[in-house]
Amino acid sequence: MQVPAQFEYARATSVAHAIDLLRRHGPESRLVAGGHSLIPMMKLRIANPETLIDINDLAELTRIGLDSGLLRIGALVRHAELLDSAVVGEHFAIFRDAERVIADPIVRNWGTVGGSLCQADPSEDLSAAFSAVRAIAVIQGADGERTVPVREFHTGPYQTVVGAAEILTELRVPIRPGGGSAYTKVERRAGDWAVAAAGAVLWLDGNTVSDVGIGLTAVGAAHFAAEEAEDFLRGRPATEESFAAAGRIAAAHCNPVADQRGPVDYKRHLAGELTTRALRRAAARAAGAAVETEGA
Amino acid sequence: MQITVTVNGAERTVEVEPRLLLVHLLRDHLGLTGTHWGCDTSNCGTCVVWFDGTPVKSCTVLAAMADGHEVRTVEDLATADGLDPIQQAFSDHHGLQCGFCTPGMLMTGRWLLDRNPDPSEQEIREAISGQVCRCTGYQNIVRSVRAAAELSQVKGARA
Ligand SMILES: Cc1cc2nc3c(=O)[nH]c(=O)nc-3n(C[C@H](O)[C@H](O)[C@H](O)COP(=O)(O)OP(=O)(O)OC[C@H]3O[C@@H](n4cnc5c(N)ncnc54)[C@H](O)[C@@H]3O)c2cc1C
Ligand code: FES
Ligand code: FES
Numbered sequence: 001m002q003v004p005a006q007f008e009y010a011r012a013t014s015v016a017h018a019i020d021l022l023r024r025h026g027p028e029s030r031l032v033a034g035g036h037s038l039i040p041m042m043k044l045r046i047a048n049p050e051t052l053i054d055i056n057d058l059a060e061l062t063r064i065g066l067d068s069g070l071l072r073i074g075a076l077v078r079h080a081e082l083l084d085s086a087v088v089g090e091h092f093a094i095f096r097d098a099e100r101v102i103a104d105p106i107v108r109n110w111g112t113v114g115g116s117l118c119q120a121d122p123s124e125d126l127s128a129a130f131s132a133v134r135a136i137a138v139i140q141g142a143d144g145e146r147t148v149p150v151r152e153f154h155t156g157p158y159q160t161v162v163g164a165a166e167i168l169t170e171l172r173v174p175i176r177p178g179g180g181s182a183y184t185k186v187e188r189r190a191g192d193w194a195v196a197a198a199g200a201v202l203w204l205d206g207n208t209v210s211d212v213g214i215g216l217t218a219v220g221a222a223h224f225a226a227e228e229a230e231d232f233l234r235g236r237p238a239t240e241e242s243f244a245a246a247g248r249i250a251a252a253h254c255n256p257v258a259d260q261r262g263p264v265d266y267k268r269h270l271a272g273e274l275t276t277r278a279l280r281r282a283a284a285r286a287a288g289a290a291v292e293t294e295g296a
Numbered sequence: 297m298q299i300t301v302t303v304n305g306a307e308r309t310v311e312v313e314p315r316l317l318l319v320h321l322l323r324d325h326l327g328l329t330g331t332h333w334g335c336d337t338s339n340c341g342t343c344v345v346w347f348d349g350t351p352v353k354s355c356t357v358l359a360a361m362a363d364g365h366e367v368r369t370v371e372d373l374a375t376a377d378g379l380d381p382i383q384q385a386f387s388d389h390h391g392l393q394c395g396f397c398t399p400g401m402l403m404t405g406r407w408l409l410d411r412n413p414d415p416s417e418q419e420i421r422e423a424i425s426g427q428v429c430r431c432t433g434y435q436n437i438v439r440s441v442r443a444a445a446e447l448s449q450v451k452g453a454r455a
Contacts, residue, residue: 001333001336002336003315003316003317003320004315005315006313006314006315007314007315008314009297009314009358009360011360011363032358032361035356035357035358035361036338036353036356039317039338039356039357039358040336040337040338040356042315043336044336052314052358054358054360054361056361103426104341104425104426104427105404105422105423105425105426106341106344106351106352106353106404106426106427107338107353107356107426109350109351109352110347110350110352110353110356110357190425191339191425191426
């Protein structure tokens, strides 16, 4: 039986209180949201915080809403809430697609959006989805609020720009008409982490790709993105040939490592193929087609 | 630290270490051994209980997080009138072999039926996809949940 080492526990009653607790308890203190990444790491003694600051009471971080052209998603929104949100599904099917295949329904009831991004696991699905849509992360500290593009949020495996006495409060996604998006993942079995996964958002001007975002996870892509493939596609016709070529570029520029989920060449192949599939589905949705979310 | 948790409708005040997991609070401190504990990786789901009405893996929630909240365990399913339809259906349709995964399956199954009284086989499989049956009795588990849906509908129609 594995249990965490000893620690102190404090419950935050507001964002300001959480920041104050982080400051008072110092660098060995950690926020806990769903705890579905942190508690397993504490059981393995990979993480040994001296103090846990529980942010589950912060109702101010649980909202999903539309506000002057932005989709705003609170850091404490649970995976299941993101999956079920009609407004999210209407504007960004990529999140519905991704959430259908993140962990399992019970884990999704408790794990949070903010915890996923801050965990910064190199195989995290939402990091790739938010990277694809070029979301903005809102971070609060004692001196106020700052915003950071999600593509600059992760500084390495398990590392982010969030400081020791800061808290991620919200993700903001700019909404632009004429777009479509999708996410597609290969896992070893239902509920597992990705062997590889790709997300795409695409805007069409007639049959021309006017803008595009591509996110990749589990394959060592810088910033969870395939920027070279995006640059290639912009201004090109939205055709099978373009999407296949973009997939090949994404595959060439990512940097997977071999592990129990597969060897490098297989993961690279998947990065390309899944990029192409995500683009194809995103383009169909941008053109107004109803494309079902794939099952888990 | 002292916590007060409403477990199956009754307030329980307990002195605990912050590192105590909810599953161990239930089993070791409150004697509610119906909830099982089966892995260290948050994968098996035999520990599923309801937290404020939503199923969670209680091995991955701190007891301290439940302070001031409501927890419902498998012990709360049966009433003075007898078994919950989901329990009756598992009994009738051989939904358990060794029974180790059963508490989690029952709590998830009950929740699914409360939200979706007429789930398809696919919806049932998806709902229990985060739970493992080492006896691999999935066929009968799915059949049992389906039968519980039908049992409840018959009862509802009679009432
Ligand atoms: C069985 C299982 C399967 C899983 N499968 C997948 C999968 O397929 N794909 C996937 O992407 N994920 C998967 N996950 C991870 C899951 O999505 C987690 O819920 C998520 O990674 C972390 O969210 P959390 O709220 O539980 O974070 P926590 O564990 O509470 O926190 C994680 C880290 O983020 C920090 N943190 C949390 N919130 C904030 C905040 N607001 N501001 C600053 N720091 C914060 C914490 O201090 C901690 O360091 C799986 C988890 C489990 C247990
Ligand atoms: S004991 Fe909780 S998931 Fe296995
Ligand atoms: S009945 Fe034995 S583990 Fe499911």
